[in-house]
């Protein structure tokens with residue numbers, strides 16, 4: 582199975598990514614996590630991304646706050662799908678990072694999840710890998726069913 586890269590702009594983003602790591606672990610998807618900043622370590626970020634496909638990665642998840650250029654900077658170096666997680670890290674409550682991540686100019690796409698949407702980033706990355714992995718697709722289908730059952734139980738509990 583291809584690996585997923587989880588790149589964060591700072592180790593201060595790490596707590597927000599817990600849901601991403603946990604979801605990847607639950608699905609038994611191999612991943613690597615790194616701290617590379619688009620601003621502070623632009624060379625390392627570019628080198629990682631340009632080599633990621635040859636190094637066995639299938640998707641890159643990029644989490645960053647404030648003027649969050651990381652996802653776009655990584656996407657510029659690869660044709661692997663890049664998923665951006667805007668991190669709530671400033672007085673602007675993550676709206677700065679959301680706009681910086683989602684408003685990519687034409688030609689270099691970044692699939693952007695919600696502010697702090699770490700779990701959805703992992704699930705979207707898994708769905709991308711599952712296009713060519715029936716076993717992973719079955720796990721994701723089972724997860725959807727467990728979510729459905731959980732909601733139905735909550736519904737039933739309202740009317741006892």
Ligand code: RP5
Pocket residue numbers: 589590591592593594618644645646647668670
């Ligand atoms: C971004 O700036 C990082 O992704 C982080 O969300 C934010 C603050 O970084 P630190 O100053 O905490 O290192 O680059």
